[in-house]
Amino acid sequence: MSENTLVGSEVRRNSLHQRNMLLSMRLNSGAGRKSLTASGRPEINPNRVRKQRTSFSQSSKIPAASGASGGRVHNSNNNRPGEFSAAPIAASPIKTNPPAAQTSPRKRSAALSTLGSEKSPLKFQELSLDDFEVGKKLGKGKFGKVYCVKHKRTGFICALKAMKKNEIVQYNVQKQFRREVEIQAALKHPNLTRLYGYFHDEKRVYLLMEYLVNGELYKHLRSHGPFNDITASYFVYQMADALDHMHSRRILHRDIKPENILLGFNNTLKLTDFGWSVTNVGSAKRKTLCGTMDYLSPELIKSREYDNKVDVWALGVLTFELLVGNPPFEENSKELTYKRIIRRDLRFPDHVSPKARHLISRLLEYEPSARLPLKDVKTHPWIEKNRPFW
Numbered sequence: 279m280s281e282n283t284l285v286g287s288e289v290r291r292n293s294l295h296q297r298n299m300l301l302s303m304r305l306n307s308g309a310g311r312k313s314l315t316a317s318g319r320p321e322i323n324p325n326r327v328r329k330q331r332t333s334f335s336q337s338s339k340i341p342a343a344s345g346a347s348g349g350r351v352h353n354s355n356n357n358r359p360g361e362f363s364a365a366p367i368a369a370s371p372i373k374t375n376p377p378a379a380q381t382s383p384r385k386r387s388a389a390l391s392t393l394g395s396e397k398s399p400l401k402f403q404e405l406s407l408d409d410f411e412v413g414k415k416l417g418k419g420k421f422g423k424v425y426c427v428k429h430k431r432t433g434f435i436c437a438l439k440a441m442k443k444n445e446i447v448q449y450n451v452q453k454q455f456r457r458e459v460e461i462q463a464a465l466k467h468p469n470l471t472r473l474y475g476y477f478h479d480e481k482r483v484y485l486l487m488e489y490l491v492n493g494e495l496y497k498h499l500r501s502h503g504p505f506n507d508i509t510a511s512y513f514v515y516q517m518a519d520a521l522d523h524m525h526s527r528r529i530l531h532r533d534i535k536p537e538n539i540l541l542g543f544n545n546t547l548k549l550t551d552f553g554w555s556v557t558n559v560g561s562a563k564r565k566t567l568c569g570t571m572d573y574l575s576p577e578l579i580k581s582r583e584y585d586n587k588v589d590v591w592a593l594g595v596l597t598f599e600l601l602v603g604n605p606p607f608e609e610n611s612k613e614l615t616y617k618r619i620i621r622r623d624l625r626f627p628d629h630v631s632p633k634a635r636h637l638i639s640r641l642l643e644y645e646p647s648a649r650l651p652l653k654d655v656k657t658h659p660w661i662e663k664n665r666p667f668w
């Protein structure tokens with residue numbers, strides 16, 4: 279597949295098919311394309327042609343192809359091709375819960391205890407596909423499809439992601455896949471998509487997740503965005519809270535973007551796709567270049583060591599995109615986007631309010647240590663001003 283293959287009138291910019299491809303170009307997204315509403319707020323043209331906004335890593339190896347292909351490659355993936363050695367997941371008997379991150383007995387039991395501690399009835403049961411009524415297809419991921427399913431015995435409704443084992447092996451992402459599952463299973467927060475557990479059969483691994491009825495925030499942004507201050511501030515607050523929770527557990531997300539955020543009832547957001555998430559122990563810094571072009575921070579582009587402040591930068595980009603309709607450094611080429619990011623070439627359309635500008639500017643500080651702490655995001659004057667209207 280070419281980098282700029284178009285699908286219909288809009289190319290989805292997510293990481294489903296080309297996570298590990300070279301960065302692709304954004305098409306037809308230059309200045310002057312936005313029409314203005316009476317309020318002066320630019321409308322998002324749903325027919326606007328966009329590039330795929332690809333998540334990637336430095337060590338990209340997986341060839342992109344149509345359908346459930348592509349994948350996340352990480353420098354530290356040590357599995358040999360053809361080996362499905364995701365031991366806790368694939369080689370074990372059917373389980374409904376994955377081990378906790380790092381699999382220490384203590385953490386493991388903590389992860390197990392999260393299952394069923396809310397209303398999930400799936401705790402410790404041995405499950406198979408026969409236990410579910412499979413409903414509507416919700417979407418397609420790199421290694422499989424996501425369906426809405428109902429657990430026959432209890433009527434519990436959730437999302438089931440079915441992934442082919444041979445594709446996980448083919449793209450040699452067993453280790454990364456296991457880490458993604460472990461991290462997501464260990465996280466429990468109202469704005470993080472819950473992973474209830476998993477089971478597998480001969481051909482596939484199935485992940486059971488919380489079902490988010492309104493799908494991707496990205497689609498919502500294309501059809502209903504950009505958002506006003508009230509809605510955007512509520513979204514930003516929720517994401518700041520979710521990231522604060524992850525960072526307090528020393529987990530970096532590293533791929534924040536509207537494509538990786540799901541929308542539930544009452545404008546509740548849930549961050550998802552923990553494929554690039556990683557545990558950062560102590561004050562250790564990371565070096566792997568990964569994420570999505572428009573959301574990369576200067577230190578990532580400059581291949582410097584980085585920490586959880588890359589997520590804070592990405593939250594700044596997200597805030598801008600929610601209010602404006604496109605990310606702040608968007609250009610027609612990767613090189614130009616990178617230049618603008620490194621120069622911190624931040625330009626606000628007139629309709630962005632002073633308080634929102636202040637928050638975005640404080641999140642998009644060039645120096646990571648100067649970025650606004652997430653706790654302060656939650657009490658920023660822009661948030662406080664809009665909070666009564668949520």
Ligand code: ATP
Pocket residue numbers: 292293294295297416417418419420421422424437439471487488489490491493494540550551553
């Ligand atoms: P990528 O990493 O490239 O985004 P993926 O393999 O992580 O792909 P997902 O993003 O998890 O795949 O799922 C594909 C699509 O299925 C999503 O874009 C979304 O539309 C839908 N989907 C996934 N999980 C859920 C869920 N819990 N509730 C509702 N819809 C979901």
Ligand code: MG
Pocket residue numbers: 292293537538550551
């Ligand atoms: Mg995704």
